[in-house]
Amino acid sequence: MAINELKSDILHEVILRRPDDSHKGDFGRVLLIGGSMQYGGAILMAGQASVGAGAGLTTVATDKVNLTALHTRTPEAMFLDWRDDDQLLTNIEKSDVIVIGPGLGVDQQALHLVKLVFKAVTNKHILVVDGSALTVMADNHLTFPRSAFTIATPHQMEWARLSGIQLNYQTEHQLNEVQRQILNLDVLVLKQHHTLIYAENVLHQLMIGGAYQATGGMGDVLAGIIGGFVGQFKQNHLKATEAAVYAHSIIAQEMAVHSYVVKPSFIADAISNYMSRIQSNL
Ligand SMILES: NC(=O)C1=CN([C@@H]2O[C@H](COP(=O)(O)OP(=O)(O)OC[C@H]3O[C@@H](n4cnc5c(N)ncnc54)[C@H](OP(=O)(O)O)[C@@H]3O)[C@@H](O)[C@H]2O)[C@@H](O)CC1
Numbered sequence: 001m002a003i004n005e006l007k008s009d010i011l012h013e014v015i016l017r018r019p020d021d022s023h024k025g026d027f028g029r030v031l032l033i034g035g036s037m038q039y040g041g042a043i044l045m046a047g048q049a050s051v052g053a054g055a056g057l058t059t060v061a062t063d064k065v066n067l068t069a070l071h072t073r074t075p076e077a078m079f080l081d082w083r084d085d086d087q088l089l090t091n092i093e094k095s096d097v098i099v100i101g102p103g104l105g106v107d108q109q110a111l112h113l114v115k116l117v118f119k120a121v122t123n124k125h126i127l128v129v130d131g132s133a134l135t136v137m138a139d140n141h142l143t144f145p146r147s148a149f150t151i152a153t154p155h156q157m158e159w160a161r162l163s164g165i166q167l168n169y170q171t172e173h174q175l176n177e178v179q180r181q182i183l184n185l186d187v188l189v190l191k192q193h194h195t196l197i198y199a200e201n202v203l204h205q206l207m208i209g210g211a212y213q214a215t216g217g218m219g220d221v222l223a224g225i226i227g228g229f230v231g232q233f234k235q236n237h238l239k240a241t242e243a244a245v246y247a248h249s250i251i252a253q254e255m256a257v258h259s260y261v262v263k264p265s266f267i268a269d270a271i272s273n274y275m276s277r278i279q280s281n282l
């Protein structure tokens, strides 16, 4: 399989000027599900990133314990109690994008939510599966739903759990590609230093970014940015995902000029400013 470098052109291709005659409903209803008692920060960062990346409406379904923190940190986001199945189902129905996994945990409630979402999504949804949701799937031998357009964003250990391909074999690109197809994934974002993106007839590699990104929460923010991008840039879900992956790391790379470590939440805050620069061709 030939690998092609993911280049900055993707940003200019995807991030376009918004039409004047538009409203928030045009830019994606994104529902993010995650944030157990232990990992509340993960879903807060993902929610902040979804809002920052331009999702028209962002809702966060999480443990009640995170309500005040969510509203304090990101008042633009709406809250949903993740134990209220009826409200969740109503909200899934109204959403364009579901992001499940950041800080979800791996307990019974996490398993219940993964099953509920996988059953409820239809072919009008874009599903982004990250973090604990991937571990829950592997632990319980679940498969991705066939209905939705599905994007998974594992780090290498999450991919090993899910695909059975151990880390030292993950350099065999054909193996990853075959597993992507078997698992019914439309897009596989295999996160690492120089992240790889697998899709139908596509293998792209990100050649930017660095170890200043090796800090907890970095992937949670990426999941939120992907949610925001696929929700509003609707022409091509793969390209929107790739633009999100590129933007996430180029912002980190710029921040790293002055920061030894880049805080994920800073990227969530900076993304809108960066998108404005792209749109103005700066
Ligand atoms: N503030 C918050 O609330 C935060 C919440 N978070 C949430 O926590 C949940 C659990 O996610 P998680 O990734 O921390 O744990 P898990 O899936 O068990 O992986 C750990 C194991 O995998 C390995 N490993 C990891 N990366 C690897 C790589 N690239 N390549 C290879 N190996 C790698 C690692 O190896 P080791 O460190 O031992 O060398 C270890 O063995 C998830 O929902 C997430 O969203 C986090 O985002 C942090 C901030």
Ligand SMILES: Nc1ncnc2c1ncn2[C@@H]1O[C@H](COP(=O)(O)OP(=O)(O)O)[C@@H](O)[C@H]1O
Pocket: 131, 154, 155, 191, 192, 193, 194, 195, 208, 209, 210, 211, 212, 213, 214, 215, 216, 217, 218, 219, 220, 221, 222
């Ligand atoms: N050394 C590195 N070089 C480039 N990117 C990195 C490096 N370390 C981590 N990253 C990036 O940071 C993110 C980490 O994601 P993940 O492991 O899911 O973090 P978390 O679950 O803590 O939010 C990925 O996008 C990954 O590519």
Ligand SMILES: [Mg+2]
Pocket: 130, 131, 155, 219, 220
């Ligand atoms: Mg992660």
